[in-house]
Amino acid sequence: MNKKKILGASLGNCVHVGGVINFLQLAEQQGYDTFFLGPAVSVDELIGAIIESEPDIVAIGYRLTPETAAVLFSELKEKINRFNLKEKKFIFGGTQPTAEAARKSGLFSKIFNGSEHIDEIINFLKGTSASGAVEEYPDNLIDRIKSKYPHPIIRHHFGLPDLEQTIEGVKVLAESRVLDVISLAPDQNAQEFFFKRDKMNRALDGAGGVPVRTKQHFERLYEATRRGNYPLMRCYSGTNDIFKMAEMLLETINNAWAAIPLCWYNVLDGRGPRKLKESIKENQELMKWHGERGIPLEVNEAHHWSLRDAHDTIAVVMAYLAAYNAKKMGVKNYIAQYMFNTPPATSPTMDLAKMLAKIELIESLEDKDFITFRQVRAGLSSFPTDLDLAKGQLAASTYLSMAIKPHILHVVAYCEAHHAATPEDIIESCKIARGIIRNILNDMPDMLSDEKIQARKKELLEEASVLLDAIKNLNPHCDDPLSDAGTLAKAIEIGLLDAPHLKGNKWAKGLLQTRMINGACYAYDPQQGKILKEKERIARVKVE
Known part of the structure; x- marks a missing residue:
């Protein structure tokens, strides 16, 4: 199946391209082929590009004065009629005042004024309305993610002390x-x-x-x-x-x-x-x-x-x-x-x-x-x-x-x-x-790709490997100690897995001390005033 095409441009004397480009990038994520003519595209240039590329949708942006926008829309409407392009779908994106001018022109099947949620734009690109019908919004997590990625879906925690509220x-x-x-x-x-x-x-x-x-x-x-x-x-x-x-x-x-x-x-x-x-x-x-x-x-x-x-x-x-x-x-x-x-x-x-x-x-x-x-x-x-x-x-x-x-x-x-x-x-x-x-x-x-980030990641992976091996060695005869409840519980009870806030907790050791050093959290020996690498820290843990 051929992909649908969207042709985008900032019209007339408008050099603001961010809105059009963002829309086209979102369209690409939804499976469209997109073409961008650039900023300050004249009506004649736009008409020529439509005739040459035969897009399914023409996305026009304009963010300057609504009065000038109205003049441009009038010219565009006349030339759309002259060249028999009325079957094309024209959409508009701009400020609220220019969007109002776009509405009055009668040219556009869809108008965005910057206040829309990402869901509404995606629904439009998928060919559905944004009316709020339940079928437009996936009812399970995986489909919801797929419908929006690379935009993340947004979650928030909510619960007030009163049920009705x-x-x-x-x-x-x-x-x-x-x-x-x-x-x-x-x-x-x-x-x-x-x-x-x-x-x-x-x-x-x-x-x-x-x-x-x-x-x-x-x-x-x-x-x-x-x-x-x-x-x-x-x-x-x-x-x-x-x-x-x-x-x-x-x-x-x-x-x-x-x-x-x-x-x-x-x-x-x-x-x-x-x-x-x-x-x-x-x-x-x-x-x-x-x-x-x-x-x-x-x-x-x-x-x-x-x-x-x-x-x-x-x-x-x-x-x-x-x-x-x-x-x-x-x-x-x-x-x-x-x-x-x-x-x-x-x-x-x-x-x-x-x-x-x-x-x-x-x-x-x-x-x-x-x-x-x-x-x-x-x-x-x-x-x-x-x-x-x-x-x-x-x-x-x-x-x-x-x-x-x-x-x-x-x-x-x-x-x-x-x-x-x-x-x-x-x-x-x-x-x-x-x-x-x-x-x-x-x-x-x-x-x-920052060098400090990569160096610290490498250090953490090396240290994690040492600790994972130590946990495995608590129960060497177990087929899979990392999923064995007894092994994991023992790792906490003896202090392989520990935290300063567990001090005084009879179900854990609570002996670990840590320090924030250069923005990272390390195991630390305050008596010797030094960072403890995992091999040394683990060597101090008494296996009972």
């Missing part, structure tokens, strides 16, 4: 069309005691999220998404009765993908009563449950260690082990979350190096039965309480994380260090992120 907020977010995934935030009572409500501490209702208490509450929340751009909905797994929770989330909100830890949501972090080894086994079984049903999976593991100030090597190793265990359990579509700015003093250079090391290890596992998708986000603890500074942090982190070409952008509202995000906060934050994406997606500098 949360339902109304979901409606507002869906109607805004600024995000693709609403990540539902239930309160801690719901995560831990949804099926044992008599054990809930009612004084904690709404702490950390929305107090969902019945299956109908989840169904009402999902129903609230059935408008606007029909965002997908997802929710974290529970910390108790995890299989019953997974089944209910699938039935009620069509859980877009599951988020399951490997080593957490248990006595280690105090979010549940499960013992370490037993919880790892149960988490693995829950991964398998989702894999058998073809549900995409995220194992939110690596950043749990970085949030507790573990050094970068452990973060890289745990990112790999999370993906490794997901694959072992039969997961086919894996969502790898890359949390930037964690610990918050991490420099942009060292952040990218750490993420590249994670990517190389995780994506080495890919094959026809295991596909990975990159999800990026800013670290929550990196946001200042000053809301203006926080907006800068959101923009900076979004720009940096786009360097790894993510499939999903998990936006963190700029206000989160100050207050829980309202729908208005979320919409503003998503628009800030969209503005970054819109400006840099097609022509971003190649930061990843």
Whole structure:
């Protein structure tokens, strides 16, 4: 089948080409052949090019005065009639005043004035309207990603302490069309005691999220998404009765993908009563449950260690082990979350190096039965309480994380260090992120080739290999120690896997000390005042 052609030009005396070029690049991503005539193209030049190249669509840009635009449109209309070109589809992009002039001309079948969401433009290019019909918006994660990539789909966390306010907020977010995934935030009572409500501490209702208490509450929340751009909905797994929770989330909100830890949501972090080894086994079984049903999976593991100030090597190793265990359990579509700015003093250079090391290890596992998708986000603890500074942090982190070409952008509202995000906060934050994406997606500098980034990535991969070997050696007679719950639990219990914030935790060693040095997090010996390489650190761990 021949590709459809789009001919683009900035008309008359207009030299602004950014809008037309961006539109043509998006069209190419949707399978069109495109031709750009350049800036300040006269009406006669445009007519000649249309006759010569016979495009299906002619995309015209004009961003100067509407009065001049009206004159140009009148001339163009006359010559379209003269040369029998009325069967061509003409579309326009410009400012709101010039778009109004375009509307009055009656020339154009579609007019863009710069206020449109990316979804509307993609829908137009695919030949569908932007009326909001449900079939225009894929109802599953993988198709949603494919429909927009290289534009990442946008996700945001949402859950207010009041159920009715949360339902109304979901409606507002869906109607805004600024995000693709609403990540539902239930309160801690719901995560831990949804099926044992008599054990809930009612004084904690709404702490950390929305107090969902019945299956109908989840169904009402999902129903609230059935408008606007029909965002997908997802929710974290529970910390108790995890299989019953997974089944209910699938039935009620069509859980877009599951988020399951490997080593957490248990006595280690105090979010549940499960013992370490037993919880790892149960988490693995829950991964398998989702894999058998073809549900995409995220194992939110690596950043749990970085949030507790573990050094970068452990973060890289745990990112790999999370993906490794997901694959072992039969997961086919894996969502790898890359949390930037964690610990918050991490420099942009060292952040990218750490993420590249994670990517190389995780994506080495890919094959026809295991596909990975990159999800990026800013670290929550990196946001200042000053809301203006926080907006800068959101923009900076979004720009940096786009360097790894993510499939999903998990936006963190700029206000989160100050207050829980309202729908208005979320919409503003998503628009800030969209503005970054819109400006840099097609022509971003190649930061990843930086020598310091590559050197640190190499160092982390070497150090990660040493730690992975040490974990394997804990159980040399096991066929696969890296997916053995007992081996992984032992690695935590003896301190191969450790973090400063685990000090005093009876389920871990909590002896590791780390320091931020030149923007990277290292294992550190304060007595000797030096960085500890993994071989030396591991040699100090007592295998019991």
